Amino acid sequence: MYERKIPxxxxxxxxxxxxxxxxxxxxxxxxxxxxxxxxxxxxxxKIPDASRRVLNIQLKELEGHDLVTKKIYPVVPPKVEYxxxxxxxxxxxxxxxxxxxxxxxxxxLRSLILKDS
Amino acid sequence: MYERKIPxxxxxxxxxxxxxxxxxxxxxxxxxxxxxxxxxxxxxxKIPDASRRVLNIQLKELEGHDLVTKKIYPVVPPKVEYxxxxxxxxxxxxxxxxxxxxxxxxxxLRSLILKDS
DNA sequence: GCAATAGGGGAATAAATTATCCCATAGCAA
DNA sequence: TTGCTATGGGATAATTTATTCCCCTATTGC
Numbered sequence: 626m627y628e629r630k631i632p633x634x635x636x637x638x639x640x641x642x643x644x645x646x647x648x649x650x651x652x653x654x655x656x657x658x659x660x661x662x663x664x665x666x667x668x669x670x671k672i673p674d675a676s677r678r679v680l681n682i683q684l685k686e687l688e689g690h691d692l693v694t695k696k697i698y699p700v701v702p703p704k705v706e707y708x709x710x711x712x713x714x715x716x717x718x719x720x721x722x723x724x725x726x727x728x729x730x731x732x733x734l735r736s737l738i739l740k741d742s
Numbered sequence: 743m744y745e746r747k748i749p750x751x752x753x754x755x756x757x758x759x760x761x762x763x764x765x766x767x768x769x770x771x772x773x774x775x776x777x778x779x780x781x782x783x784x785x786x787x788k789i790p791d792a793s794r795r796v797l798n799i800q801l802k803e804l805e806g807h808d809l810v811t812k813k814i815y816p817v818v819p820p821k822v823e824y825x826x827x828x829x830x831x832x833x834x835x836x837x838x839x840x841x842x843x844x845x846x847x848x849x850x851l852r853s854l855i856l857k858d859s
Numbered sequence: 860g861c862a863a864t865a866g867g868g869g870a871a872t873a874a875a876t877t878a879t880c881c882c883a884t885a886g887c888a889a
Numbered sequence: 890t891t892g893c894t895a896t897g898g899g900a901t902a903a904t905t906t907a908t909t910c911c912c913c914t915a916t917t918g919c
Contacts, residue, residue, distance in 0.1 A: 634791055638844025641851040674751055690854050701885045702894040722839045727755025734758040737807050818916045819864040
Protein backbone atom coordinates (compact mmCIF):
# COMPACT_ATOMS: atom_id res chain seq x y z
CA MET A 626 0.00 0.00 0.00
CA TYR A 627 1.06 3.56 -0.61
CA GLU A 628 2.79 5.34 2.21
CA ARG A 629 2.12 9.03 2.63
CA LYS A 630 5.09 11.31 2.78
CA ILE A 631 3.33 14.50 3.65
CA PRO A 632 1.37 14.14 6.87
CA UNK A 633 -2.37 14.50 6.84
CA UNK A 634 -3.88 17.32 8.72
CA UNK A 635 -7.30 16.82 10.08
CA UNK A 636 -8.09 20.05 11.80
CA UNK A 637 -11.68 20.63 10.96
CA UNK A 638 -14.76 18.97 9.57
CA UNK A 639 -13.81 20.01 6.08
CA UNK A 640 -10.54 18.15 6.29
CA UNK A 641 -12.29 15.06 7.56
CA UNK A 642 -14.98 14.87 4.92
CA UNK A 643 -12.34 15.59 2.34
CA UNK A 644 -10.43 12.51 3.34
CA UNK A 645 -13.30 10.15 2.72
CA UNK A 646 -14.78 11.90 -0.29
CA UNK A 647 -11.70 12.70 -2.33
CA UNK A 648 -11.01 10.25 -5.08
CA UNK A 649 -12.13 10.90 -8.58
CA UNK A 650 -15.09 8.52 -8.56
CA UNK A 651 -16.08 8.09 -4.96
CA UNK A 652 -18.95 10.50 -4.93
CA UNK A 653 -20.44 8.95 -8.01
CA UNK A 654 -19.98 5.47 -6.60
CA UNK A 655 -21.87 6.38 -3.48
CA UNK A 656 -24.55 8.03 -5.52
CA UNK A 657 -25.13 5.14 -7.87
CA UNK A 658 -25.03 2.55 -5.13
CA UNK A 659 -27.69 4.56 -3.42
CA UNK A 660 -29.71 4.53 -6.62
CA UNK A 661 -29.64 0.75 -6.63
CA UNK A 662 -26.71 -0.06 -8.88
CA UNK A 663 -24.97 -2.37 -6.49
CA UNK A 664 -22.95 -4.80 -8.54
CA UNK A 665 -19.48 -3.92 -9.80
CA UNK A 666 -20.42 -4.53 -13.41
CA UNK A 667 -23.41 -2.24 -13.14
CA UNK A 668 -21.31 0.46 -11.58
CA UNK A 669 -18.77 0.14 -14.33
CA UNK A 670 -21.49 0.58 -16.88
CA LYS A 671 -22.73 3.68 -15.12
CA ILE A 672 -19.21 5.14 -14.93
CA PRO A 673 -17.65 4.10 -18.21
CA ASP A 674 -14.81 6.60 -18.00
CA ALA A 675 -13.31 4.93 -14.98
CA SER A 676 -11.25 1.82 -15.35
CA ARG A 677 -12.36 -1.33 -13.61
CA ARG A 678 -9.28 -1.12 -11.47
CA VAL A 679 -9.86 2.29 -9.93
CA LEU A 680 -13.42 1.50 -9.13
CA ASN A 681 -12.29 -1.56 -7.20
CA ILE A 682 -9.73 0.46 -5.36
CA GLN A 683 -12.05 3.27 -4.49
CA LEU A 684 -14.80 0.89 -3.47
CA LYS A 685 -12.37 -0.76 -1.13
CA GLU A 686 -11.50 2.58 0.40
CA LEU A 687 -15.16 3.40 0.84
CA GLU A 688 -15.55 0.06 2.53
CA GLY A 689 -12.59 0.78 4.78
CA HIS A 690 -14.27 4.02 5.81
CA ASP A 691 -17.46 2.18 6.70
CA LEU A 692 -19.44 3.94 4.03
CA VAL A 693 -20.34 0.82 2.06
CA THR A 694 -20.53 -2.90 2.72
CA LYS A 695 -19.56 -5.61 0.32
CA LYS A 696 -21.39 -8.89 0.14
CA ILE A 697 -19.69 -11.69 -1.77
CA TYR A 698 -21.85 -14.60 -2.87
CA PRO A 699 -19.88 -17.84 -3.05
CA VAL A 700 -20.95 -18.75 -6.57
CA VAL A 701 -19.24 -19.08 -9.90
CA PRO A 702 -18.97 -16.78 -11.68
CA PRO A 703 -18.70 -14.53 -8.66
CA LYS A 704 -21.47 -12.24 -7.59
CA VAL A 705 -20.85 -9.20 -5.47
CA GLU A 706 -23.17 -6.56 -4.12
CA TYR A 707 -22.31 -3.29 -2.51
CA UNK A 708 -24.66 -1.37 -0.28
CA UNK A 709 -24.50 1.84 1.69
CA UNK A 710 -24.08 1.53 5.41
CA UNK A 711 -26.26 3.68 7.64
CA UNK A 712 -23.26 5.93 7.98
CA UNK A 713 -22.84 6.07 4.23
CA UNK A 714 -26.49 7.00 3.83
CA UNK A 715 -25.95 10.12 5.86
CA UNK A 716 -23.71 11.36 3.06
CA UNK A 717 -26.42 11.22 0.44
CA UNK A 718 -28.06 14.52 1.40
CA UNK A 719 -24.64 16.12 1.41
CA UNK A 720 -23.85 14.85 -2.07
CA UNK A 721 -27.26 15.93 -3.13
CA UNK A 722 -26.50 19.50 -2.12
CA UNK A 723 -23.32 19.42 -4.18
CA UNK A 724 -25.07 18.08 -7.24
CA UNK A 725 -27.89 20.53 -6.89
CA UNK A 726 -25.58 23.51 -6.87
CA UNK A 727 -23.87 22.16 -9.96
CA UNK A 728 -27.15 21.58 -11.73
CA UNK A 729 -28.53 24.97 -10.87
CA UNK A 730 -25.48 26.68 -12.30
CA UNK A 731 -24.89 24.29 -15.13
CA UNK A 732 -24.63 26.63 -18.08
CA UNK A 733 -22.53 29.18 -16.33
CA LEU A 734 -20.14 26.56 -15.01
CA ARG A 735 -19.84 24.82 -18.29
CA SER A 736 -18.72 27.94 -20.07
CA LEU A 737 -16.42 29.04 -17.27
CA ILE A 738 -14.70 25.70 -17.15
CA LEU A 739 -14.33 25.25 -20.85
CA LYS A 740 -12.93 28.75 -21.25
CA ASP A 741 -9.73 27.98 -19.40
CA SER A 742 -9.08 24.39 -20.26
CA MET B 743 0.04 26.74 -18.66
CA TYR B 744 -0.59 23.09 -18.15
CA GLU B 745 -2.31 21.23 -20.95
CA ARG B 746 -4.67 18.43 -20.03
CA LYS B 747 -4.12 15.09 -21.66
CA ILE B 748 -7.14 13.31 -20.34
CA PRO B 749 -10.32 15.05 -21.44
CA UNK B 750 -12.69 16.46 -18.87
CA UNK B 751 -16.11 15.04 -18.63
CA UNK B 752 -18.82 17.31 -17.45
CA UNK B 753 -21.90 15.21 -17.52
CA UNK B 754 -23.73 16.18 -14.41
CA UNK B 755 -23.83 18.76 -11.68
CA UNK B 756 -21.41 16.75 -9.61
CA UNK B 757 -18.77 16.91 -12.32
CA UNK B 758 -19.25 20.63 -12.65
CA UNK B 759 -18.95 21.52 -9.00
CA UNK B 760 -16.00 19.18 -8.77
CA UNK B 761 -14.16 21.18 -11.39
CA UNK B 762 -14.34 24.41 -9.46
CA UNK B 763 -13.96 22.96 -5.97
CA UNK B 764 -11.19 20.44 -6.44
CA UNK B 765 -7.81 21.70 -5.46
CA UNK B 766 -6.42 20.98 -2.07
CA UNK B 767 -7.02 24.39 -0.57
CA UNK B 768 -9.84 25.94 -2.54
CA UNK B 769 -12.62 25.18 -0.16
CA UNK B 770 -10.69 26.59 2.75
CA UNK B 771 -9.78 29.68 0.75
CA UNK B 772 -13.40 30.38 -0.02
CA UNK B 773 -14.33 29.77 3.57
CA UNK B 774 -11.75 32.08 5.06
CA UNK B 775 -12.34 34.82 2.53
CA UNK B 776 -15.97 34.64 3.49
CA UNK B 777 -14.97 34.96 7.14
CA UNK B 778 -13.18 38.18 6.36
CA UNK B 779 -9.60 37.13 5.82
CA UNK B 780 -9.14 38.81 2.51
CA UNK B 781 -5.49 39.60 2.12
CA UNK B 782 -3.03 37.02 0.85
CA UNK B 783 -0.86 37.25 3.95
CA UNK B 784 -3.83 36.69 6.19
CA UNK B 785 -4.89 33.68 4.20
CA UNK B 786 -1.42 32.26 4.40
CA UNK B 787 -1.48 32.63 8.15
CA LYS B 788 -4.82 30.85 8.32
CA ILE B 789 -3.59 28.01 6.10
CA PRO B 790 0.00 27.54 7.16
CA ASP B 791 0.34 24.08 5.62
CA ALA B 792 -0.04 25.41 2.11
CA SER B 793 2.84 27.07 0.37
CA ARG B 794 2.48 30.64 -0.73
CA ARG B 795 2.74 29.47 -4.29
CA VAL B 796 -0.22 27.11 -4.32
CA LEU B 797 -2.43 29.60 -2.63
CA ASN B 798 -1.67 32.11 -5.38
CA ILE B 799 -2.36 29.53 -8.03
CA GLN B 800 -5.58 28.35 -6.53
CA LEU B 801 -6.76 31.87 -5.88
CA LYS B 802 -6.18 32.65 -9.50
CA GLU B 803 -8.25 29.67 -10.52
CA LEU B 804 -11.04 30.72 -8.21
CA GLU B 805 -10.86 34.14 -9.81
CA GLY B 806 -11.00 32.57 -13.27
CA HIS B 807 -14.14 30.75 -12.23
CA ASP B 808 -15.75 33.99 -11.07
CA LEU B 809 -15.92 32.85 -7.49
CA VAL B 810 -13.68 35.57 -6.10
CA THR B 811 -12.53 39.00 -7.16
CA LYS B 812 -9.10 40.45 -6.64
CA LYS B 813 -8.56 44.08 -5.95
CA ILE B 814 -5.04 45.40 -6.29
CA TYR B 815 -4.27 48.71 -4.63
CA PRO B 816 -1.55 50.62 -6.47
CA VAL B 817 0.58 51.26 -3.42
CA VAL B 818 3.98 50.19 -2.25
CA PRO B 819 4.36 47.75 -0.71
CA PRO B 820 1.46 46.19 -2.59
CA LYS B 821 -1.91 45.63 -1.03
CA VAL B 822 -4.34 43.07 -2.35
CA GLU B 823 -7.79 42.08 -1.24
CA TYR B 824 -9.86 39.16 -2.32
CA UNK B 825 -13.62 39.01 -1.94
CA UNK B 826 -16.30 36.54 -2.84
CA UNK B 827 -18.44 37.34 -5.81
CA UNK B 828 -22.19 36.92 -5.52
CA UNK B 829 -21.70 33.66 -7.34
CA UNK B 830 -19.01 32.60 -4.90
CA UNK B 831 -21.27 33.41 -2.01
CA UNK B 832 -23.78 30.85 -3.21
CA UNK B 833 -21.17 28.21 -2.47
CA UNK B 834 -20.91 29.06 1.20
CA UNK B 835 -24.02 27.15 2.26
CA UNK B 836 -22.77 24.20 0.26
CA UNK B 837 -19.39 24.23 1.96
CA UNK B 838 -21.15 24.68 5.24
CA UNK B 839 -23.04 21.43 4.71
CA UNK B 840 -19.78 19.63 4.03
CA UNK B 841 -18.11 20.99 7.12
CA UNK B 842 -21.12 20.24 9.25
CA UNK B 843 -21.15 16.59 8.27
CA UNK B 844 -17.47 16.38 9.05
CA UNK B 845 -17.90 18.05 12.41
CA UNK B 846 -20.85 15.91 13.38
CA UNK B 847 -18.91 12.75 12.68
CA UNK B 848 -15.58 13.99 13.84
CA UNK B 849 -14.50 11.25 16.23
CA UNK B 850 -15.62 8.42 14.05
CA LEU B 851 -13.94 9.86 11.00
CA ARG B 852 -10.76 10.59 12.79
CA SER B 853 -10.33 7.02 13.92
CA LEU B 854 -11.40 5.58 10.58
CA ILE B 855 -8.95 7.71 8.67
CA LEU B 856 -6.03 7.21 10.98
CA LYS B 857 -6.56 3.45 10.99
CA ASP B 858 -5.61 3.01 7.36
CA SER B 859 -3.05 5.70 6.81
C1' DG C 860 23.71 51.45 0.36
C1' DC C 861 20.83 47.97 2.45
C1' DA C 862 17.05 45.80 4.83
C1' DA C 863 12.10 45.46 5.31
C1' DT C 864 7.67 45.56 3.27
C1' DA C 865 3.47 42.62 0.74
C1' DG C 866 2.96 40.49 -3.11
C1' DG C 867 3.96 37.72 -7.70
C1' DG C 868 5.78 34.00 -10.51
C1' DG C 869 9.27 30.71 -13.34
C1' DA C 870 11.58 26.28 -13.23
C1' DA C 871 12.56 22.03 -11.44
C1' DT C 872 11.18 18.36 -8.67
C1' DA C 873 8.50 15.60 -5.54
C1' DA C 874 4.30 13.44 -4.31
C1' DA C 875 -0.09 11.60 -5.04
C1' DT C 876 -3.40 9.74 -7.92
C1' DT C 877 -5.16 7.37 -11.87
C1' DA C 878 -4.59 4.51 -16.05
C1' DT C 879 -2.97 0.49 -18.69
C1' DC C 880 -1.84 -4.15 -19.27
C1' DC C 881 -2.12 -8.60 -18.29
C1' DC C 882 -2.96 -12.69 -15.46
C1' DA C 883 -6.00 -15.48 -12.12
C1' DT C 884 -10.35 -18.08 -10.27
C1' DA C 885 -14.03 -22.04 -11.21
C1' DG C 886 -17.53 -23.90 -13.27
C1' DC C 887 -20.47 -24.60 -17.50
C1' DA C 888 -21.26 -25.00 -22.49
C1' DA C 889 -20.01 -25.54 -27.31
C1' DT D 890 -9.91 -27.84 -25.26
C1' DT D 891 -11.22 -23.44 -25.74
C1' DG D 892 -14.06 -19.71 -24.44
C1' DC D 893 -17.40 -17.48 -21.62
C1' DT D 894 -18.84 -15.63 -17.15
C1' DA D 895 -18.02 -11.68 -13.03
C1' DT D 896 -14.66 -10.38 -10.24
C1' DG D 897 -9.92 -9.32 -8.10
C1' DG D 898 -5.31 -7.64 -8.09
C1' DG D 899 0.08 -6.99 -9.15
C1' DA D 900 3.33 -4.16 -11.64
C1' DT D 901 4.44 -0.26 -13.96
C1' DA D 902 3.57 3.91 -16.70
C1' DA D 903 1.31 8.27 -17.24
C1' DT D 904 -0.86 12.22 -15.58
C1' DT D 905 -2.13 15.58 -12.39
C1' DT D 906 -1.23 18.31 -8.49
C1' DA D 907 1.60 20.37 -5.01
C1' DT D 908 6.21 21.76 -3.01
C1' DT D 909 10.67 23.96 -2.96
C1' DC D 910 13.84 27.29 -4.21
C1' DC D 911 15.04 31.48 -5.75
C1' DC D 912 14.48 35.93 -7.91
C1' DC D 913 11.52 40.27 -8.96
C1' DT D 914 8.82 45.01 -7.95
C1' DA D 915 9.23 49.99 -5.78
C1' DT D 916 9.22 52.73 -1.70
C1' DT D 917 10.36 54.04 3.11
C1' DG D 918 13.57 54.31 6.89
C1' DC D 919 17.95 53.51 9.04
